[in-house]
Amino acid sequence: MKRRDFLKATAVLAAAAPATGQAALMREPKSMPPQAIGMLYDSTLCIGCKACMSACKEANDLPPERLPEGGEWNTGTWDTPLDLSPTTYNIIKAYVNGTRAEKDRAENGYAFVKRHCLHCVDPSCVSACPVSAMHKDPLTGLVSHDPSLCIGCRYCVYSCPFGVPRYEYNDPFGQIGKCQLCSHLLAEGGIPACCDVCPTGASLFGPVEQLKAEARRRLDAAPGTELEFPRGEIGSDRPTHVATVGDYQQHLYGDRELGGTQVMYLSGVPFDRLGLPTDVPDVGYPTLSEGVQHTLYKGMAGPALLLGGLVFLARRNIKRNQADDPLFTDEDTEPDAAAQKEEKDS
Amino acid sequence: MSAHAHAPVGGRLVTAPFLVLAFLAAIALALLAGRFVYGLGAVTNLNDGYPWGIWVIIDIVIGTAFGCAGYAVSLIVYILNRGEYHPIVRSAVMASLFGYTLAGIAVMFDLGRYWNFYNLFLPWYAQPNSVMWEIALCVAGYITVLWIEFAPTFLERFGLHNAREKLSRVLFIIIALGVLLPTMHQSSLGTAIVILGHKVSPLWQTQFLPLLYLSSAILMGLALVPFESVLSALGLRRQLETGLMGRLNRVILAVGAIFLAVRLGDLLFRGALGHALAGDLQANMFLLESALFIGGLALLARQQARRSARAQFVAAVTLLMAGILFRINSYLVGYEPVNGTWHYFPSVPEMLVTVGIFSIEILLYLVFVKKLPVLAKHA
Numbered sequence: 001m002k003r004r005d006f007l008k009a010t011a012v013l014a015a016a017a018p019a020t021g022q023a024a025l026m027r028e029p030k031s032m033p034p035q036a037i038g039m040l041y042d043s044t045l046c047i048g049c050k051a052c053m054s055a056c057k058e059a060n061d062l063p064p065e066r067l068p069e070g071g072e073w074n075t076g077t078w079d080t081p082l083d084l085s086p087t088t089y090n091i092i093k094a095y096v097n098g099t100r101a102e103k104d105r106a107e108n109g110y111a112f113v114k115r116h117c118l119h120c121v122d123p124s125c126v127s128a129c130p131v132s133a134m135h136k137d138p139l140t141g142l143v144s145h146d147p148s149l150c151i152g153c154r155y156c157v158y159s160c161p162f163g164v165p166r167y168e169y170n171d172p173f174g175q176i177g178k179c180q181l182c183s184h185l186l187a188e189g190g191i192p193a194c195c196d197v198c199p200t201g202a203s204l205f206g207p208v209e210q211l212k213a214e215a216r217r218r219l220d221a222a223p224g225t226e227l228e229f230p231r232g233e234i235g236s237d238r239p240t241h242v243a244t245v246g247d248y249q250q251h252l253y254g255d256r257e258l259g260g261t262q263v264m265y266l267s268g269v270p271f272d273r274l275g276l277p278t279d280v281p282d283v284g285y286p287t288l289s290e291g292v293q294h295t296l297y298k299g300m301a302g303p304a305l306l307l308g309g310l311v312f313l314a315r316r317n318i319k320r321n322q323a324d325d326p327l328f329t330d331e332d333t334e335p336d337a338a339a340q341k342e343e344k345d346s
Numbered sequence: 347m348s349a350h351a352h353a354p355v356g357g358r359l360v361t362a363p364f365l366v367l368a369f370l371a372a373i374a375l376a377l378l379a380g381r382f383v384y385g386l387g388a389v390t391n392l393n394d395g396y397p398w399g400i401w402v403i404i405d406i407v408i409g410t411a412f413g414c415a416g417y418a419v420s421l422i423v424y425i426l427n428r429g430e431y432h433p434i435v436r437s438a439v440m441a442s443l444f445g446y447t448l449a450g451i452a453v454m455f456d457l458g459r460y461w462n463f464y465n466l467f468l469p470w471y472a473q474p475n476s477v478m479w480e481i482a483l484c485v486a487g488y489i490t491v492l493w494i495e496f497a498p499t500f501l502e503r504f505g506l507h508n509a510r511e512k513l514s515r516v517l518f519i520i521i522a523l524g525v526l527l528p529t530m531h532q533s534s535l536g537t538a539i540v541i542l543g544h545k546v547s548p549l550w551q552t553q554f555l556p557l558l559y560l561s562s563a564i565l566m567g568l569a570l571v572p573f574e575s576v577l578s579a580l581g582l583r584r585q586l587e588t589g590l591m592g593r594l595n596r597v598i599l600a601v602g603a604i605f606l607a608v609r610l611g612d613l614l615f616r617g618a619l620g621h622a623l624a625g626d627l628q629a630n631m632f633l634l635e636s637a638l639f640i641g642g643l644a645l646l647a648r649q650q651a652r653r654s655a656r657a658q659f660v661a662a663v664t665l666l667m668a669g670i671l672f673r674i675n676s677y678l679v680g681y682e683p684v685n686g687t688w689h690y691f692p693s694v695p696e697m698l699v700t701v702g703i704f705s706i707e708i709l710l711y712l713v714f715v716k717k718l719p720v721l722a723k724h725a
Binding site for chain 1: 390425432456472526534543686
């Protein structure tokens with residue numbers, strides 16, 4: 001029974017594999033939510049001022065972090081996180097190479113990158129979470145986290161392809177922390193704190209479709225020419241920022257990567273130098289794991305069928321061998337009595 | 347005839363091994379107090395690069411694979427109708443009982459927000475797309491099934507023949523569930539890795555993981571039987587079951603061959619075998635893992651070897667090591683965190699908790715075989 005199942009499953013997988021290239025079983029990729037909102041981060045506009053970081057802390061009521069070692073001078077008023085953490089939802093990191101002579105150059109240059117949740121179109125954390133504590137809004141597509149449901153299994157931390165969600169290991173009641181695109185401010189008609197304070201428009205909030213068009217406009221502009229860059233929220237009446245068009249990588253990161261993300265990146269240096277994975281499929285990984293699950297457990301028909309077969313075989317085989325079976329025969333039965341029982345059964 | 351009659355082994359309960367095991371268990375409990383007062387970070391080396399450590403990979407993933415003895419033997423005896431293995435059913439089910447129950451308890455140490463764990467069982471929070479959700483439900487269900495499956499031993503010991511008779515009539519359903527549930531969640535322990543995507547090396551990342559985890563879990567469950575048989579024969583001065591184990595090893599050989607065929611076929615098909623010669627830690631661990639699988643099975647390939655208790659034991663240990671390494675590799679060694687340099691090696695307290703959990707399992711084994719009719723009586 002079991003061995004035949006193995007062979008059958010093997011045959012199914014092997015037959016399906018060549019048809020779809022590498023992935024044999026795939027769930028239909030998710031599409032962009034109808035009212036998707038997100039962010040466009042332009043590394044060439046970022047000046048590394050970190051105003052977004054302190055605004056994020058304030059908006060989300062998060063404590064400042066001290067450097068783990070040294071920094072005796074810092075009594076706790078200066079926020080100096082080194083990485084994302086349960087109390088740092090957003091961080092500016094610098095890419096540096098060689099002499100660091102020129103901004104947005106891969107060799108002997110430097111560049112900034114803003115790291116936080118990318119609000120994937122097909123998020124791994126939402127697929128991984130066993131108790132619906134990670135939630136993707138069906139309209140706006142924002143991925144939020146509800147600690148009151150969370151069991152702290154950290155599967156979201158483990159599965160996130162961007163290394164975003166973080167857990168508090170040094171707290172007996174620790175919880176998961178990550179950027180939720182300031183949903184609480186959006187609910188009051190505001191915009192995400194980081195975009196609100198960004199002086200150059202490097203972090204720009206808005207509907208994903210409009211942000212993609214804006215990215216196209218920047219990629220199409222000739223490097224070195226002057227261009228007006230919107231600030232805060234795309235389409236708002238804030239004064240624009242006039243700057244020189246950078247020498248962009250001709251790609252909008254997040255347009256296709258892992259099924260698309262609602263936070264997208266433009267950069268002067270290759271994206272992998274900024275820590276964004278580039279050797280990734282155009283579909284999210286949940287399409288593969290759910291592809292396996294949905295195939296094996298479709299309508300629970302497979303397990304129900306298997307259980308039916310198992311019940312039938314177990315019943316038949318037990319009846320045949322009951323007298324000989326330690327789970328059924330009484331141990332204090334004398335050999336003779338057991339033999340009689342066997343006769344009666346047959 | 348009742349040649350398979352079971353009896354308590356008897357003898358003194360408090361022996362030197364008993365005291366050592368109890369001491370190790372006590373250390374684990376003391377360390378766990380620290381975990382609950384100060385958080386996971388106070389006892390473990392877990393971090394956001396490596397959010398899952400040995401408390402998940404050894405205590406749960408490997409612990410339940412060890413606990414597949416009952417599943418694998420039930421499969422052979424009740425589904426494939428090989429009655430000759432009846433004498434080992436009871437001890438195999440007991441091994442599963444401890445493996446799974448302690449894995450279930452170990453989950454609670456590792457869950458960061460354990461007080462919310464019941465959300466797993468509330469239908470309105472259920473997230474059926476989550477592989478973890480399916481594993482949690484199946485494991486919880488299977489622990490219940492195992493206690494019912496093992497209940498006859500208790501009922502017998504305490505002379506509750508009536509209850510036993512009633513249970514016998516429905517036991518076939520429990521036995522069928524006891525084969526279905528491990529088939530589901532042991533394969534899902536492999537599926538759980540698929541969503542990690544590029545964070546896991548191509549040497550392990552494949553959609554064949556469910557099949558590989560299922561077949562290697564059965565392999566480990568089966569290998570545990572001769573392992574336990576030889577150890578209990580030596581430790582409790584019982585007769586060796588070499589003949590029966592020899593026949594069982596033919597089944598082990600078949601299951602192992604299926605595993606290896608899928609494993610190597612998949613690597614070849616995906617063109618991932620080149621990574622095996624990279625010379626780095628992942629490549630070397632892959633080679634070691636493969637060598638253990640092939641070596642263990644090669645030992646059993648000769649009929650003569652299958653009949654020798656020594657060869658059976660060495661092969662069983664080798665295959666168990668192979669299964670353990672396959673799990674550690676696919677969850678930890680083959681896994682690379684993104685963004686930043688992260689390191690994980692279990693802390694000493696973290697390892698002592700795991701040691702403590704396995705000590706409790708062995709401790710319970712000793713108590714149960716001495717006090718309950720678990721092991722087959724020899725003529």
